[in-house]
Amino acid sequence: MEKIIPLISSGTEGPLGIKHLPRLWLKTLLSATGRLPEGYKDIRPGFDYMVLEGLGINPDSARDFIFKNLPSYLSFERWICGQPGVDVSRGNISKINGMLAGKMKAPGARMQILRENGLPEDSRIQDGIMLNNLDDWKSVHEQITMSR
Secondary structure, eight states: OOOOOOOOOTTOBOTTOOBTHHHHHHHHHHHHTTOSOTTOOSSOTTHHHHHHHHHTOOHHHHHHHHHHHOOOHHHHHHHHHTSTTOOOOHHHHHHHHHHHHHOBOOHHHHHHHHHHTTOOTTOSOOBHHHHHHHHHHHHHHHHHHHTO
16 A cells, blocks of 8 residues: 655644644544555654644544544544533634744754755754655655656
């Protein structure tokens, strides 16, 4: 079964307006079906936990739901809204999105991504979302061109 690189950016929002949630869903769905490429992880500390814990969702419960039900994205959002204690208020979503937008990669991880993409160490690219995008774009380029 061919692996699929999760090209949904962490900056992408679904109808609820929560950044990274569509990517979290896709990575976990791919993992549940055995199609997530090596090196990618589903629901782990970092952006995944920031979003889920910020909403008041247990990360293990979200992972279990996706693995057992293989929901569409909108079904996943509905499940989130139905969880006890969840906070999908505009203010909380804005807070979560702000944390994600301000999240920086660890210096070593940043340098590795810059180096692998042929960018200089003094590049202005600092934010984790753009660095993840660069990593994904490089990976999908390699996947497509290697099969040529």
